[in-house]
Amino acid sequence: MSHTDKLGNFTSEDAPDYGDVLQCMRCGFCLPTCPTFALTGRERSSPRGRVALARAVAEQKLEFTEAVREEAFFCLDCRACTTACPSGVRAGEVMEICRSQAHQFFPLKHVGKTFREFVLQKMLTNPDLLETSMLPARLYQKLGIQWLVRHSQLLKLGPEWVAKAEGMMPELHPPLRPQLPDVVPAVGERRGRVAFFLGCIMTLMYPEVSRQTVRVLTHQGFEVATPREQKCCGAPHLTEGDRGTTRSLAQHNLDLFMALDVDAIVTDCAGCGAALKEYEELLEEAGEHNKLAAFRGKIKDVSEFLAEQGLRTDGMQPVEKVVTYHEPCHLCHAQGVSRQPRELIKAIPGIDFRELNEASWCCGSAATFSLKYTGESQQILDRKLENIQATGAELLVTANPGCHLQLAWGLKQAGMPQKVVHITELLSMATG
Amino acid sequence: MISKTAIQHLIEKLGATNVAYEKEDLLVLGYDSTPGIHHLPEVAVFPTTTEGVLAAMEIAQHEGLPIVPRGSGTGLSGGSVPVKGGMVLCLNRMNRILEIDEENLTATVEAGVVTLDLFNAVAGKGLFYPPDPGSQKISTLGGNVMEDAGGLRGLKYGVTRDYVMALKCVLPDGSILTTGGKSVKDVAGYSFKDLLVGSEGTLGIITEITVKLIPPPQDKRTFLAYFNDVRTAGEAVSKIIAAKIIPSTMEIMDKATINCVEDYVKIGLPRQMAALLLIEVDGHPAMVEEEAQGVKAILEQVKAAEIHVAKSAEEAGSLAAARRTALSALARVRPTTLLEDATVPRSRLAETFAEIERLTAKYGLTVGTFGHAGDGNLHPTVLCDERNSDEMHRAHAFYDDLYAQVLAWGGTVSGEHGIGLAKKEYLARQIGAGGVQVMKRIKRAFDPKGILNPGKIFVDDDPCTEAHIEEGFRVSH
Numbered sequence: 001m002s003h004t005d006k007l008g009n010f011t012s013e014d015a016p017d018y019g020d021v022l023q024c025m026r027c028g029f030c031l032p033t034c035p036t037f038a039l040t041g042r043e044r045s046s047p048r049g050r051v052a053l054a055r056a057v058a059e060q061k062l063e064f065t066e067a068v069r070e071e072a073f074f075c076l077d078c079r080a081c082t083t084a085c086p087s088g089v090r091a092g093e094v095m096e097i098c099r100s101q102a103h104q105f106f107p108l109k110h111v112g113k114t115f116r117e118f119v120l121q122k123m124l125t126n127p128d129l130l131e132t133s134m135l136p137a138r139l140y141q142k143l144g145i146q147w148l149v150r151h152s153q154l155l156k157l158g159p160e161w162v163a164k165a166e167g168m169m170p171e172l173h174p175p176l177r178p179q180l181p182d183v184v185p186a187v188g189e190r191r192g193r194v195a196f197f198l199g200c201i202m203t204l205m206y207p208e209v210s211r212q213t214v215r216v217l218t219h220q221g222f223e224v225a226t227p228r229e230q231k232c233c234g235a236p237h238l239t240e241g242d243r244g245t246t247r248s249l250a251q252h253n254l255d256l257f258m259a260l261d262v263d264a265i266v267t268d269c270a271g272c273g274a275a276l277k278e279y280e281e282l283l284e285e286a287g288e289h290n291k292l293a294a295f296r297g298k299i300k301d302v303s304e305f306l307a308e309q310g311l312r313t314d315g316m317q318p319v320e321k322v323v324t325y326h327e328p329c330h331l332c333h334a335q336g337v338s339r340q341p342r343e344l345i346k347a348i349p350g351i352d353f354r355e356l357n358e359a360s361w362c363c364g365s366a367a368t369f370s371l372k373y374t375g376e377s378q379q380i381l382d383r384k385l386e387n388i389q390a391t392g393a394e395l396l397v398t399a400n401p402g403c404h405l406q407l408a409w410g411l412k413q414a415g416m417p418q419k420v421v422h423i424t425e426l427l428s429m430a431t432g
Numbered sequence: 433m434i435s436k437t438a439i440q441h442l443i444e445k446l447g448a449t450n451v452a453y454e455k456e457d458l459l460v461l462g463y464d465s466t467p468g469i470h471h472l473p474e475v476a477v478f479p480t481t482t483e484g485v486l487a488a489m490e491i492a493q494h495e496g497l498p499i500v501p502r503g504s505g506t507g508l509s510g511g512s513v514p515v516k517g518g519m520v521l522c523l524n525r526m527n528r529i530l531e532i533d534e535e536n537l538t539a540t541v542e543a544g545v546v547t548l549d550l551f552n553a554v555a556g557k558g559l560f561y562p563p564d565p566g567s568q569k570i571s572t573l574g575g576n577v578m579e580d581a582g583g584l585r586g587l588k589y590g591v592t593r594d595y596v597m598a599l600k601c602v603l604p605d606g607s608i609l610t611t612g613g614k615s616v617k618d619v620a621g622y623s624f625k626d627l628l629v630g631s632e633g634t635l636g637i638i639t640e641i642t643v644k645l646i647p648p649p650q651d652k653r654t655f656l657a658y659f660n661d662v663r664t665a666g667e668a669v670s671k672i673i674a675a676k677i678i679p680s681t682m683e684i685m686d687k688a689t690i691n692c693v694e695d696y697v698k699i700g701l702p703r704q705m706a707a708l709l710l711i712e713v714d715g716h717p718a719m720v721e722e723e724a725q726g727v728k729a730i731l732e733q734v735k736a737a738e739i740h741v742a743k744s745a746e747e748a749g750s751l752a753a754a755r756r757t758a759l760s761a762l763a764r765v766r767p768t769t770l771l772e773d774a775t776v777p778r779s780r781l782a783e784t785f786a787e788i789e790r791l792t793a794k795y796g797l798t799v800g801t802f803g804h805a806g807d808g809n810l811h812p813t814v815l816c817d818e819r820n821s822d823e824m825h826r827a828h829a830f831y832d833d834l835y836a837q838v839l840a841w842g843g844t845v846s847g848e849h850g851i852g853l854a855k856k857e858y859l860a861r862q863i864g865a866g867g868v869q870v871m872k873r874i875k876r877a878f879d880p881k882g883i884l885n886p887g888k889i890f891v892d893d894d895p896c897t898e899a900h901i902e903e904g905f906r907v908s909h
Contacts, residue, residue, distance in 0.1 A: 022767035022818075026465045027760040028506045028570040032546075041478070041525060042457065043505070049460035056459050067456035086696045086760035 008058040014100040014243050021055040024048065024089045030081035035362045035380050036074055044071055047081035047091035054094050064098075064105045072098035074373065076366040076380075077239060079333035083360070092334075099241030120242050124200065124232045125249060131175040134204050138172045161371040168370075168409040169205075176207035177228065184214055184224045191221035191309065192263040197253075197276065197299075199269035200232050201401040209401075212428035213268040213302055219431045220312055224266075227256055234282075235275035239367040243282070250279045251286070254295055265298045266305050268424055270400035271367075273301045274334035301331060303399060303423055307340035311347045316430045318350030323426070324393035325353075326384070326407060327360040328400035341399060341423050348430045354391040358383070365406035381410045388418060396420045434474040434519075438495045442477055445487040450478040450525065461520045464507040465567075466854055467768050468818055473500070473514040478525045482639040485521065485602050489637065492519045493604070498886045501633040503544060503575030506567040508771060509852030511579060511632045515887040521637060523574050529553050530640070536614045538597055540642045543574025547581075550643075560648035562589035565848075566756045574638050580630035582848030584752060587806035588680040588714075589646075591848065593629045598642035601628060601635075604879045609636065627874065632850050633885040635878040649714035652680070653724040654748035657731045658705040658738040662686050662789070662801075665707040666782030668734045669805045672711075673778050677726050681712040682806030683755050688815075689802040692761040697754045705737060709805065710751055758802040759813065766798065766815040770827050773855075774838045775809040775847030787837050788812050794833075795826040809847035835861070851889045859889065 006012045030047035031037055037046035044053060050071050056062035075095040082090050108116055123130055140146055149166070177198055186193075194217060202210045217224050230253060234246035253276070257265050267273045276299045280292040300308070325341060332338040338360065346353050364370055364380030371377075384407070388396055396411070396418045398404055408420040434453070442451045452458065453475045461476045463469065474497060477488045492499050498518030505512055514520050526542035532554055533539070539554055539561065547568040551561050564583035565571055571581065577599070582591040598612035611624035628635055659665040665684055672679065685693065686707050694701040702708065709731075713723040724741075731739050742748040763769045776784050785801070788810070792799045803810035812834065814827040835845055835858055845851075845858040860868050872890060875882075 019767060023763065025467060025760060025763040025769050026463055026505070027763075028465065028504055028567065029757070029760055031504065031570050042452070043460040044456050046460075052460045052463065053456060062455065062459060065456060067454065071456075086693075086757035087763035088696070 008060045009063050010057055010101055011104045013104060014097055016054055016058065016094050016097045018058050020090065020094060021051050021058055023087055024051045024055070024091075025087055026052070027087070029086060030084050030089075030091065033080040033084040035076055035078065035080070035364070036376070039376055039379055045074060047085075047089075050075060050095055051089060051091050054098060064101055066106070068098065069102040069106055071095070072102050072241075076329070076362050076364075076369055078329035078362040078366060080329065080360065080362065083333045083336075096238055096241070097243075099239070100243050101241070103241045116240070120237050120240060121245050124236055125245065127177060127200070127203075127231060130200060130204065131177065134172065134175065137169065138174070141169075141172055160374045164374055164409070165371055167413075168405045170405065170408065172205065173207045175203045176210050177203045177226075179207075180211075180214065180226045182225060182228065184218050184226075186221050186223045187219045188312075189221050190223065193223040193225065193261070194305070195257055195260050195262040195265045196224050196226040197230060197233070197257070197265055197267040197269075197272055198226055199267060199272040199401070201271075202269050206401050206404065206422070209422045209425055210268055212422070213424040216306075216424045216427045216431055217266065217302070220306060220309070225260060225262060227260065229256055233272040233275040235271045236367065238275060238278075246275075247282060250282055254279060254283065254288075254291065257298075258291055258295055262298070264300045264305055265295075266300050266302050268302045268399070268422065270301060270328040270331035270335070271402060273299060274330040277335060301335060301337050301399070303331075303341040303344055304335070304337045306427075307343050311344055313347055313349070315432060316349055317432050319348050319426065319430050320350045321395050322352045322354060322391075322393045323395045323397055324356045324388065324391040325359060326356060326363060326388075326396060326398045326403060328398055328403045329360070329362050329366070331399055332360045341397070344423060344427065345397060348426065354393050356391055357387045363403050363406050363410075365402040367402060370406055377406075381406060385410055385414050385416065389416065393418060395426070397423050397426055399423045434495055434497060438491055439475060441491050442475065442488060445491070446477055446479055446484050450480065450484070452476040452478075458520075461502065461505070461522065462514055464502075464505040464510060464512045466508055466510040466513070466852065467770055469510045469513050469515075469853055471513055471515050471517065473520040474517050476520040476522055478522045480525050482600065482602065482608065485523075485637055485639050486606060486608065488519065488521060489602055489604065490606060493881075493883065498883050499604075499637070500885050501574070501578065501637050503572030503578075504546070504567075504570045506571045507575060507579060507852065508773070508849040509579070509632075509846070509854040511850055511852040511885070511888060512575070513853060515853060523637075523639070524572055526639060527572075532557055532559070532645075533614065534559070537645045538614050538642050539645055540598075540640060541573055542640055543572060543577075543638050545573050547571050547573060547576055554645050555648070558648070559645040561595065561643060561645055563592045563595060566759060568756075573641050573643070577629055577638055577641055578631065578633050579850040580848065582804065582807070582809065584681045584683060584755065584804065586804055586809070586848070587682055588678045593626070595643045596625055596629050596641065597644050599625045599628055599638055600640035601638045603636045604881065604883055612642070614642065630850065632852060632888050634875055634888055635884065637884070649680070651717040651720045652712055652714035652748070653720050654742035654751060655709070655711040655724075655727060655731070656740040656742065656751060657709045657711065657736040658702050659707045659709070660705065660737050662707040662785045663782045664734055664736070665709050666785045666805070668709060668731055668736065669781050670779055671730045671734065672727060673806065675726055675730060677713070677723050679711050679723070679727065679806060680714045681710060681752070683710040683803070684708070684805035684810075685710075685755065685758060685802040686800060688765075688798065688800035689758050689762060692764050692800065693754050693758055695764060696757055696761045697750075699750060699754060701754070702738070709736075710755055712748065712752075755802070759811065762800045762813050762815060765800075766817055768816045768818040770814040770816060770831075771811055771849075772813070772831055772834070773809070773811060773846045773849040774834060774843060775807065776838055776841050776843035778806070778808040780841045780843070781805060781808055783841070784808075784810060784838070787834060791830050791833050795830045797823070797826060797830055799830075804847070807847065808843070853888060856889055856891050860891065
């Protein structure tokens with residue numbers, strides 16, 4: 001759908017493609033895979049129902065109502081329905097587009113709008129500003145104010161999400177981006193050169209994880225270049241329905257990374273990987289098809305990349321642990337990377353791998369869903385925790401910071417002993 | 433329009449979360465998987481007990497609302513579409529498995545239990561519920577009974593009807609009818625349960641179902657055979673049956689279907705082949721061995737291009753799973769997938785394929801054909817675009833011609849999907865006006881006011897007076 005045609009009751013800016021909604025033949029294969037449908041049992045909260053709502057808006061049977069907006073944001077965007085759909089319907093992406101529509105139909109009130117624009121357009125587009133903004137949070141932890149707040153009743157005074165957000169925050173270290181050398185040489189026999197896409201949440205919340213990612217890559221024989229001018233991948237903007245800012249970020253990253261002489265562009269954040277792989281469609285109208293296709297071909301999640309290249313296991317230390325794996329939605333459903341992380345885990349000597357029941361079922365994190373819908377998010381999380389419990393694992397491996405935050409928080413709240421680690425942390429443990 | 437008071441009554445009886453009346457909820461409860469059919473109900477209810485069903489029906493009667501039962505909305509003939517508005521009665525929250533009786537080999541479930549959930553629950557006790565419609569992960573037992581759903585195992589194990597032992601249903605007059613039981617034999621009067629199976633929600637609302645279970649086969653062998661010519665595949669099927677071998681599954685996919693399915697499942701199906709057959713024989717190991725030999729000999733005799741045997745149960749399972757996605761996968765190609773359900777005596781299979789090929793060319797259409805070859809039940813599917821009226825016109829002409837031939841061969845217009853809205857014009861052609869009159873009298877006996885799923889199965893006017901009915905089909909009039 002070009003930007004000038006108007007589709008039914010949608011606005012002309014960023015409307016769904018009519019063909020994309022017609023594609024759904026309503027077979028319902030998506031229904032048993034949808035966590036929100038499992039929660040509510042309401043057809044409108046299912047992928048089939050959501051696409052039907054979008055179709056009704058397109059066919060002028062329905063205005064873009066409050067309920068359509070509600071469903072667009074209640075969708076976890078976990079893409080489990082995309083995996084399940086034999087017809088190739090992408091309900092999650094249709095809902096992302098409807099989020100963008102929602103902001104056009106229901107503009108936020110002044111304060112909310114200014115805040116949203118400030119976060120999405122000023123903060124997240126500017127890595128320096130983002131890093132500085134985390135300073136108070138680090139001080140908050142370092143100076144012992146966190147201890148004080150947690151042991152007072154202070155958190156009970158605010159809305160539920162404030163307490164949850166506070167509780168989810170991991171122990172913060174200084175951001176990784178300014179510390180990481182532009183180029184880290186390969187260790188041992190050199191197998192190639194990769195660029196590292198360092199996501200915002202990784203550098204801010206999990207700098208020590210991404211440090212391990214770089215370490216593992218170099219020990220696997222890859223020289224790692226990390227361009228410091230890289231910006232946010234645009235995933236938060238997509239989920240919040242700000243497609244315009246996503247496009248300008250995408251263009252910046254595309255130009256920056258395509259100027260590098262690398263075999264692959266590797267990321268350790270499933271959310272970033274999924275967004276980067278969507279640049280091709282997002283920037284379709286800019287016309288640089290070859291460049292976009294080449295970029296798309298180079299984007300690899302770190303597990304995907306290492307499995308493709310073959311893990312060098314000689315000299316690896318055994319890790320004598322019982323391990324299970326939670327699949328991030330944005331890795332298995334959005335990128336189709338499901339087999340590779342398991343292969344890597346099983347290749348590590350000493351590991352006792354236990355398959356997690358419903359491993360690819362969302363953990364309820366889903367960007368800001370876990371804060372916007374705290375109750376529903378908890379129900380989805382409980383289902384996950386039950387499955388984790390049943391494995392008897394000591395370590396829960398995952399590959400995305402959103403899942404990491406949610407699962408670590410959930411396990412702690414439930415008093416469960418499992419430690420959450422990123423797959424590259426596990427690989428790093430085995431790397432002498 | 434339904435009154436506010438009536439909605440209030442429904443909420444009092446069923447609970448607020450079990451009544452939906454906002455437009456956004458109603459819009460998405462007015463369709464099933466049948467293309468091009470969509471109607472808005474006035475209210476939708478989700479009762480959780482038989483008493484709740486009864487209460488909802490009483491209120492609907494009082495308001496003069498038609499009542500349309502719905503399971504998961506995976507039907508393929510429009511059976512659960514509220515074509516005259518009214519109340520959609522969703523049974524999918526009545527989803528408890530009430531009993532698995534290991535002494536009598538039966539299971540009793542509420543109508544909203546998902547087919548595969550029942551299969552898994554009884555498998556856990558070493559028992560087997562064979563009917564497995566393509567939508568078994570989603571479809572409900574209530575829906576299966578109402579449409580008499582078939583599946584991949586129909587050839588050897590039969591269809592839903594063959595497993596229904598007892599039904600509990602609510603009739604429009606407010607009575608609760610229990611028919612059948614756990615007795616293996618039962619000839620006490622008319623067999624109401626057999627009338628209710630396949631009645632498409634027009635006679636009563638089923639709330640509980642008792643089904644027969646059997647011991648699972650001890651062994652199985654799965655073949656995948658490729659063909660350069662779809663008619664040869666048809667010939668292989670007829671020959672296997674003629675050799676007195678009854679496989680549990682004998683499924684066919686043509687080239688268009690193979691390619692769409694492979695686009696989705698990516699398990700290495702042969703894209704260049706004209707057709708493939710998925711054949712499974714099961715039972716006692718000695719019998720499996722003997723039948724497998726027989727099947728292989730026939731496949732070689734008709735010169736199948738390639739013959740493969742599944743190496744493991746997982747591989748066999750993934751092949752069956754791939755086959756189940758056929759219809760939805762065909763929807764990848766074009767926006768609209770018009771599916772049909774023609775069924776012929778098995779000896780006519782090869783000729784039916786030839787006819788489908790001829791008509792595809794005649795009307796200039798894209799058609800993907802798959803189906804239960806062993807049952808003579810084919811699903812020729814026209815891949816089209818509902819926005820193109822000329823193409824839709826040609827698609828309907830294609831089916832008109834095809835059904836004329838199918839009926840001439842003694843076949844049926846619906847093997848397993850039901851008449852619903854989609855095929856009611858064809859019903860009279862098959863059973864004649866006299867047959868339709870008897871069916872309508874049965875309908876009136878159960879539902880004199882015509883409030884249960886109106887507009888389904890029967891064309892409202894006498895079909896034989898309609899212009900498009902050709903002379904040749906009035907024979908039984």
